[in-house]
Amino acid sequence: MLNVCFSPRYFAQTHTNSMEKLIAVAEQLQQVNDYKFHEPELIDSGILKALHSPKYVDAFLTGQPKKLATFSGFKPWNEQLRDAVLCIHAGQLLATELAFQHGISANIAQGFHHASYEYGGSFCTFNGLALIAQNYPNKRIFVLDCDQHGGDGTAEFTRRLDNLYNFSIYGLAFGYPTYERAESRHVHTKHGGFAQYNMALHEAFQRASEWQADIIIYQAGMDCHQADPYGSAWFSTELIQKREEIVFNLAKKSGIPIMFVLAGGYQNLEDLVKLHVQTFQTAYDVYYNKKDEKK
Numbered sequence: 001m002l003n004v005c006f007s008p009r010y011f012a013q014t015h016t017n018s019m020e021k022l023i024a025v026a027e028q029l030q031q032v033n034d035y036k037f038h039e040p041e042l043i044d045s046g047i048l049k050a051l052h053s054p055k056y057v058d059a060f061l062t063g064q065p066k067k068l069a070t071f072s073g074f075k076p077w078n079e080q081l082r083d084a085v086l087c088i089h090a091g092q093l094l095a096t097e098l099a100f101q102h103g104i105s106a107n108i109a110q111g112f113h114h115a116s117y118e119y120g121g122s123f124c125t126f127n128g129l130a131l132i133a134q135n136y137p138n139k140r141i142f143v144l145d146c147d148q149h150g151g152d153g154t155a156e157f158t159r160r161l162d163n164l165y166n167f168s169i170y171g172l173a174f175g176y177p178t179y180e181r182a183e184s185r186h187v188h189t190k191h192g193g194f195a196q197y198n199m200a201l202h203e204a205f206q207r208a209s210e211w212q213a214d215i216i217i218y219q220a221g222m223d224c225h226q227a228d229p230y231g232s233a234w235f236s237t238e239l240i241q242k243r244e245e246i247v248f249n250l251a252k253k254s255g256i257p258i259m260f261v262l263a264g265g266y267q268n269l270e271d272l273v274k275l276h277v278q279t280f281q282t283a284y285d286v287y288y289n290k291k292d293e294k295k
């Protein structure tokens with residue numbers, strides 16, 4: 001069974017519906033027997049203060065000062081939101097541990113890659129990708145970020161954590177900086193295509209191998225889908241399915257453990273959940289379905 005981290009505490013009522021999909025995806029996965037669920041507790045705030053500015057972490061923990069506490073964009077601040085974020089980040093570490101043990105795992109989570117040291121942004125409170133590098137100082141953490149927006153916050157964190165590498169393949173410019181261990185491939189929303197995207201995926205895995213990554217953290221974003229308000233015109237459901245097959249097959253072949261999360265997606269909930277569920281099904285098929293192993 002594919003090991004998956006989730007808790008009903010991942011949900012909080014906010015002014016956007018952005019956290020509803022976590023519950024909806026979990027409910028879909030719980031209807032079949034392919035997934036083993038693990039429920040994280042809340043992350044210790046000391047761990048977050050080692051990663052982010054303690055002033056920012058304290059603001060988010062207490063809700064004061066208001067402006068700093070809501071910098072990530074979720075308004076108003078409330079205790080349910082705080083606990084959801086703390087639980088999701090505990091899930092990041094639990095899922096990482098499970099990936100090291102089993103070769104693959106997932107956290108039904110999102111909201112990380114725009115958060116930098118001083119503060120969050122664009123519905124990313126803390127950087128749960130950099131968090132993994134912070135927690136495993138002796139492991140090399142390679143982030144493959146396929147959200148439609150570049151992972152600018154994670155890129156900034158590569159300058160603080162030398163065991164962190166960020167590789168973003170994105171369609172929308174989000175001021176992505178290039179550093180020694182932060183690179184990106186831009187695939188145009190209209191003039192790009194899957195051949196270019198596929199090449200970028202192969203380059204990412206090549207880089208992960210060369211850099212001798214100990215684990216790959218895959219941001220399986222769905223905001224690149226053609227029906228998404230941020231999407232790429234050419235990126236159909238079939239091609240996203242293909243992306244997932246390529247990623248999980250390359251990961252399996254490389255022998256590098258992989259942990260994946262949902263990342264962005266903003267089209268109507270029903271269609272969006274189908275896309276996210278497809279990621280889990282593909283991961284399951286590649287790693288656990290014997291029929292596929294013969295291929």
Ligand SMILES: [Zn+2]
Pocket residue numbers: 147148149221223264265
């Ligand atoms: Zn995005």
